[in-house]
Amino acid sequence: MNLKKLFSLFTILTVSVVLFGQLPKQEVNKGVLKAGFSMADITPSIPVKLYGYASRKTYSEGVHDPLTARAVVFESNGKKILFVSTDIGSYPRDVFPVFQRAIMDRYGLKESEIFLSTIHSHSSPVLSLNPQTGDPNNIQYTKSFQDKLLALVGGAIKNMKPVNIGAGKGSSPVGANRREMMPDGSITLGRNPNGITDKEVLVLKISDTDGKPVGALYDYATHSTSLGPSNMLISGDVLGLSAQFTEKILGKDVVTPVFAGASGNIDPWYRVLPSFNNEPGWVPEPVLLGTLLGEEVVHVFRKIKDIDNPGEIVSDFEVLECPAKITAENKALPDTPATVPVNITVARIGNDIAFVAFSVEMLTEIGMEIKAGSPFRNTFVITHCNGASGYLVPEELYKEGGYEVSTTRFQIGSADMVVKKTLRMLYDL
Ligand SMILES: [Zn+2]
Numbered sequence: 001m002n003l004k005k006l007f008s009l010f011t012i013l014t015v016s017v018v019l020f021g022q023l024p025k026q027e028v029n030k031g032v033l034k035a036g037f038s039m040a041d042i043t044p045s046i047p048v049k050l051y052g053y054a055s056r057k058t059y060s061e062g063v064h065d066p067l068t069a070r071a072v073v074f075e076s077n078g079k080k081i082l083f084v085s086t087d088i089g090s091y092p093r094d095v096f097p098v099f100q101r102a103i104m105d106r107y108g109l110k111e112s113e114i115f116l117s118t119i120h121s122h123s124s125p126v127l128s129l130n131p132q133t134g135d136p137n138n139i140q141y142t143k144s145f146q147d148k149l150l151a152l153v154g155g156a157i158k159n160m161k162p163v164n165i166g167a168g169k170g171s172s173p174v175g176a177n178r179r180e181m182m183p184d185g186s187i188t189l190g191r192n193p194n195g196i197t198d199k200e201v202l203v204l205k206i207s208d209t210d211g212k213p214v215g216a217l218y219d220y221a222t223h224s225t226s227l228g229p230s231n232m233l234i235s236g237d238v239l240g241l242s243a244q245f246t247e248k249i250l251g252k253d254v255v256t257p258v259f260a261g262a263s264g265n266i267d268p269w270y271r272v273l274p275s276f277n278n279e280p281g282w283v284p285e286p287v288l289l290g291t292l293l294g295e296e297v298v299h300v301f302r303k304i305k306d307i308d309n310p311g312e313i314v315s316d317f318e319v320l321e322c323p324a325k326i327t328a329e330n331k332a333l334p335d336t337p338a339t340v341p342v343n344i345t346v347a348r349i350g351n352d353i354a355f356v357a358f359s360v361e362m363l364t365e366i367g368m369e370i371k372a373g374s375p376f377r378n379t380f381v382i383t384h385c386n387g388a389s390g391y392l393v394p395e396e397l398y399k400e401g402g403y404e405v406s407t408t409r410f411q412i413g414s415a416d417m418v419v420k421k422t423l424r425m426l427y428d429l
Contacts (some may be wrong), residue, residue: 262367310350
């Protein structure tokens with residue numbers, strides 16, 4: 001380009017900026033989307049107390065399948081979002097802020113750029129950093145977990161390269177509504193095949209610019225509780241086993257972070273079994289269900305052809321304070337908080353793909369309402385993410401009762417507040 005042409009281009013740009021106050025929007029936002037993946041083995045090397053069932057008091061007695069942490073970082077125009085999927089139960093209220101702060105400090109990320117989630121496996125270590133309440137082995141595990149988490153994020157950032165992405169949807173019967181009605185009309189934890197479930201398997205395929213797949217994020221609504229309190233073996237349960245399957249089939253170069261959708265009232269079809277059944281010829285149910293889900297992920301993944309580089313990333317984070325449930329016990333306590341916080345994190349990549357994440361165990365009806373109201377064609381609903389505030393129950397179930405209703409910390413009406421707030425945040429992106 002000669003000097004004269006360069007000068008006239010400069011003049012046009014200057015006039016545009018003066019007339020319109022800024023460069024045209026598509027020029028400002030047009031960035032190359034990059035992504036980087038990493039994985040880490042987070043299987044405990046010492047016996048630990050296992051998450052999720054209060055009746056289980058002793059240490060783990062071995063490992064059935066290894067636990068994994070998977071991370072992906074997306075970047076466009078210098079703006080990053082980080083997703084971490086970990087094969088554990090949940091991030092307790094005192095542990096999450098420590099991990100979040102460590103990631104923010106080390107990598108310069110904001111709250112709205114971090115999606116730190118778990119798959120809610122009930123055959124994984126309890127995380128704790130509290131010497132008063134935590135088991136020493138679990139505290140030791142949690143500290144090493146934090147080191148691995150930080151290295152994992154650094155690895156994903158280092159691996160970033162230009163990518164194309166595309167999304168696809170499938171369906172799986174692995175999850176079943178667990179609110180079973182007894183003859184007397186009460187609701188118990190069981191299997192309710194006629195109850196509502198979100199069967200959608202949502203997959204985001206990521207390939208490098210030569211078309212070689214490098215990763216797949218996927219989202220499905222089920223608890224990872226095919227194993228019950230008698231099981232003492234470490235396992236990722238259904239969701240963890242599904243991710244191991246997809247990586248085995250798609251190849252070691254493809255990392256597949258898995259996210260638990262709105263699954264507060266959804267258990268695997270076979271639930272809370274005493275152990276892995278090792279009878280000759282029997283496929284243990286956690287493996288069977290993990291494979292069934294994993295195969296659907298692979299089916300969807302292989303059908304995704306239409307991929308491009310959408311560029312722009314936008315994200316947001318808010319803490320929504322919802323009214324706390326008033327119970328006979330907490331009514332008497334003067335220092336009972338009036339509200340319970342819900343951490344809501346939202347993001348979009350381009351105009352087709354959105355993520356909404358919650359620090360609650362959201363019942364499936366709520367996630368389906370958010371998906372239906374979302375302005376985006378593909379909305380990943382991620383739960384057990386960025387903290388743990390317990391069950392969030394739709395208003396109509398309060399009168400039915402049952403486990404989720406009796407244990408929720410939220411007052412009736414909170415779910416509606418979360419849905420409205422989330423949709424507002426999605427529209428504002
Ligand atoms: Zn749960």
